[in-house]
Amino acid sequence: MASFEEIAAGLDQVTNKADQANGALAQAEQLANEAADLLEGVMYGAGHLENDFNQAVRAWLDVAAGAAGLAQVVAAGCLGVEQYRKTLQGDVPARSLATHPPDSTSQAVPKPVPPPENEWIEHQRSQLPSYITSGIYRDEDGNADLVQSGQEPDGEHLAIGAHLTPLGFPMGGKGRVAATEHVEVKVAWRQRKAGIAHTELVINNELCVGLYSCRNALPYVLLPGQTMTVHGPVESETFTGRSLP
Numbered sequence: 001m002a003s004f005e006e007i008a009a010g011l012d013q014v015t016n017k018a019d020q021a022n023g024a025l026a027q028a029e030q031l032a033n034e035a036a037d038l039l040e041g042v043m044y045g046a047g048h049l050e051n052d053f054n055q056a057v058r059a060w061l062d063v064a065a066g067a068a069g070l071a072q073v074v075a076a077g078c079l080g081v082e083q084y085r086k087t088l089q090g091d092v093p094a095r096s097l098a099t100h101p102p103d104s105t106s107q108a109v110p111k112p113v114p115p116p117e118n119e120w121i122e123h124q125r126s127q128l129p130s131y132i133t134s135g136i137y138r139d140e141d142g143n144a145d146l147v148q149s150g151q152e153p154d155g156e157h158l159a160i161g162a163h164l165t166p167l168g169f170p171m172g173g174k175g176r177v178a179a180t181e182h183v184e185v186k187v188a189w190r191q192r193k194a195g196i197a198h199t200e201l202v203i204n205n206e207l208c209v210g211l212y213s214c215r216n217a218l219p220y221v222l223l224p225g226q227t228m229t230v231h232g233p234v235e236s237e238t239f240t241g242r243s244l245p
Contacts (some may be wrong), residue, residue: 161187184230187201188221198229223243223245226240
């Protein structure tokens, strides 16, 4: 039977391969979006070829969305590997105690103390990749998930855009509200749909700035009474919802 160290080494190899795959997918998504932008820039005035250009733009956007979707699958797999590692780590002392049961005079094994908030934040940040904007969020029950920037295969970004557009957030050059593909806004949308009162989000990039930025969009995505604390690389900021149901 493989030792814990051997299993851990194997899991490290899996994580490394996943990081390489995610890096390639992130580059593929970026290049596909750039190709769509270039086509959009030259399609107007192309006469009878304009419809063909439109189809090509949509095809490249589909490629970008597909790459983003695969990246989400890989990221979820990485999170599963990390959770499996934690499970194994939790099993090690249990097996040791079973092999050498304590006598009646032995002291009870103390339960692990949860790390302070700032340690939790830094630990989550250390798990985030550097090649794409990513975040790990948790709800009040301790459930956690990884979210990355980009389009969602289920069209979530379009649903967010349909919500924000009537509130004054305009469509960008790609026919989408830019903030809808950002990690913070996607987490806020999921919080809204799930009816969760508060979430904590650790992210590897600063919030975007500007009139139609995430900072301005978040209160209009969250419902009244909902709050989200975003822990960026430099500072933390809490947002309170004021959007109508």
